[in-house]
Amino acid sequence: MPGYHRPMDAPRLSVAITIDHDAISDAIRRGDPPVTVSHAEFGPRVGIKRILALLAERSIPATFFVPGHSLTTFIDDTDAILAGGHELGCHGWFHEDFAELADDEARAVLDRSIEAVRAVTGAAPAGWRAPYWSLGKSTLGLVEAAGFVYDSSLMADDYRLYRVRHGDRHSMTDGTTWGQPGSLVEVPVYWAMDDWPQFEPAPNRAGLKAPSAVLEIWTEELRYAHRHAPGGLVMITVHPECIGRGHRMAMLERFIDAAAALDGVAFERLDVVVARWSAAQT
Ligand SMILES: [Zn+2]
Numbered sequence: 001m002p003g004y005h006r007p008m009d010a011p012r013l014s015v016a017i018t019i020d021h022d023a024i025s026d027a028i029r030r031g032d033p034p035v036t037v038s039h040a041e042f043g044p045r046v047g048i049k050r051i052l053a054l055l056a057e058r059s060i061p062a063t064f065f066v067p068g069h070s071l072t073t074f075i076d077d078t079d080a081i082l083a084g085g086h087e088l089g090c091h092g093w094f095h096e097d098f099a100e101l102a103d104d105e106a107r108a109v110l111d112r113s114i115e116a117v118r119a120v121t122g123a124a125p126a127g128w129r130a131p132y133w134s135l136g137k138s139t140l141g142l143v144e145a146a147g148f149v150y151d152s153s154l155m156a157d158d159y160r161l162y163r164v165r166h167g168d169r170h171s172m173t174d175g176t177t178w179g180q181p182g183s184l185v186e187v188p189v190y191w192a193m194d195d196w197p198q199f200e201p202a203p204n205r206a207g208l209k210a211p212s213a214v215l216e217i218w219t220e221e222l223r224y225a226h227r228h229a230p231g232g233l234v235m236i237t238v239h240p241e242c243i244g245r246g247h248r249m250a251m252l253e254r255f256i257d258a259a260a261a262l263d264g265v266a267f268e269r270l271d272v273v274v275a276r277w278s279a280a281q282t
Contacts, residue, residue, distance in 0.1 A: 010280075012264025013226045014273050016187075016235040017062045017256075018152065019051060020129065021077065023070040023241075026095035040241055044074040047244020052080050054249065058256055060267040062086045065129040065152075068093035068109075068116045078120055087269040088117050089127030090148075098130055098139045106139060110146045126271040129153055133189060140164050140184060150185040150274045152235075157188045159225045159232030161277045185274050187235065192217050194237040199248065211251035219258045226262050233273055234259075 024040040032040075055062050064081050066088060071078050081088060090113040092098070098106055110128075117125040128143050130153035143151055144164070151164060164186050167179030191197045198214045201207035218236060225234045236255070243252055259265050 010231040010276060011266035011268075012230055013222070013262065014233040014266055014268045015222070015259045016233060016268055016270055016273060017055070017060065018129075018235055018237050018270065019048070019062060019064045020091060020237060020239050021048060021064055021066045021070050021074075021081075022091070022095050022131075022239060023067070023074055025067040025069040025093070026131065028069075029094035029096070042244060043239065043241035044070070044077055047240030047242075048074075048077050048080075050244050050249050051238070051240055051252075052084055054253065054256075055086070056084055058260075058267075060256065061269045061272075062267075063089060063127065063270040065089045065091035065127070067091045067095045067131070068113045069095075071116050071120070082121065087127065087271050088121060089125050089129060089152075089270070090114060090117060091129050092131040095131040097132055097134045099134045099136045101136065101139075103138055103142060106136070106142050107146070110142060114146060126150060126274065127152060127187075129189075141166055141182075144182050144184040148184065149278075150187055150270065152187040152189055152270065154186050155188055155190055156186070158190065158221075159229035159234065160188075161233070161274065162186050162188075185278060187233070187270055187274065189235070189237060193221065193235065195243045195248065196237075196239055199242050211247055215251045215254055215258075218255050222255075222259055222262060222265075226265070235270075 021043065022040065023044045024037055027037045027040040064086055093109050093112055096109055101109065114124055124147055126149040128148045128151055130139065133153045135153060140151055156162065163181035164184040165179045165181050169177040198209050199207065221234050225232050243249065
């Protein structure tokens with residue numbers, strides 16, 4: 001495996017704040033009851049405003065993954081995201097579970113989402129993140145064919161980007177045959193770096209943790225990566241309906257403070273990180 005390679009123009013450590021603006025897209029697709037829909041509505045009503053204000057106050061560019069329903073329903077949020085200089089990536093239309101979609105259904109959702117972004121930015125989006133980080137076996141091939149530059153749904157690395165492999169084969173008798181990497185770049189995710197499994201009281205989750213416990217995890221990741229992964233990326237994933245509660249916003253402020261206090265840290269959009277990484281590959 002290659003060691004850490006820091007391109008000449010890379011910061012010591014990149015930090016990316018990624019925001020999945022799901023809003024009510026999956027709650028209404030599932031036909032959830034009113035309290036669940038209201039929990040989701042907190043995102044566009046309160047949470048995203050607080051996040052955008054914090055990013056503006058600290059002059060931090062970020063990446064927003066927005067389902068098509070959120071993008072078109074809460075158009076003021078979309079406008080504010082773009083006015084703030086942030087990146088807009090795709091995240092399904094109604095936050096579909098792509099593991100449950102047939103290929104033609106998945107293609108249709110991808111195409112519709114791309115066109116919705118193009119309608120507001122004038123350009124195709126570079127990035128895609130699977131809703132629920134849930135993928136069917138062919139999903140990333142469809143994402144690559146749709147023209148996306150990067151995906152952010154897999155977990156095979158932490159601070160380093162890599163190319164998505166297609167066509168791995170695993171046989172009980174003949175073992176594993178690795179597929180070939182395509183053009184799609186992976187920006188890896190992880191549950192511990194996502195606010196949702198930390199804070200939301202879903203089944204099998206601890207839920208509703210103290211922010212201090214999560215802040216410890218996130219800042220230790222910063223310190224470890226800063227020391228051991230020069231040129232690497234620490235990325236967090238947050239949801240406005242989750243991180244937007246006051247006690248968690250206070251934690252996000254402290255996380256940003258901790259990152260800014262480290263030497264050579266740059267807050268960056270994912271498309272910027274991916275473009276620099278791609279240019280450094282030979
Ligand atoms: Zn989502």
